[in-house]
Amino acid sequence: MTHEVIRIPLMAMSPGTERSLLVHRFGASGARPKAYLQAGIHADEIPGLLVLQHLLGQLMAADAAGDIPGEIIVVPFANPIGLGQRFRGQDRQDGPDPKPLIGSIDEPPGADD
Ligand SMILES: [Zn+2]
Numbered sequence: 001m002t003h004e005v006i007r008i009p010l011m012a013m014s015p016g017t018e019r020s021l022l023v024h025r026f027g028a029s030g031a032r033p034k035a036y037l038q039a040g041i042h043a044d045e046i047p048g049l050l051v052l053q054h055l056l057g058q059l060m061a062a063d064a065a066g067d068i069p070g071e072i073i074v075v076p077f078a079n080p081i082g083l084g085q086r087f088r089g090q091d092r093q094d095g096p097d098p099k100p101l102i103g104s105i106d107e108p109p110g111a112d113d
Helices: 047-065 080-084
Strands: 004-010 019-027 034-038 073-074
Touching: 019 080, 034 047, 047 073, 047 080
Parallel strands: 034 073
Antiparallel strands: 004 019, 019 073
8 A cells, every 4th residue: 555645734824723735645756657636726616626535535446456556646625725715605705716825846835926
């Protein structure tokens, strides 16, 4: 079994609270071929969240059978901050989608502002 869940901390909403981005990795880090899948970067686009939840179960079964030859990264909720701003299917505030508070080495958060 190679499945690993990586929890990347995000900025907290208030002191004493926590938020994180969950990343699922299957296979060996750096192995090829590599696939990256994410859902919900726009928090109001719900179908992808459901699809990746089902895919995670299938990937766990494939992983247990040793059937993942490369590396697969799955981020099933790519915008947990945006999800937290929805209540009963409605945005809690007007305005553009919030930007993720994480970035890469090449593109830090807010680099495109
Ligand atoms: Zn979208």
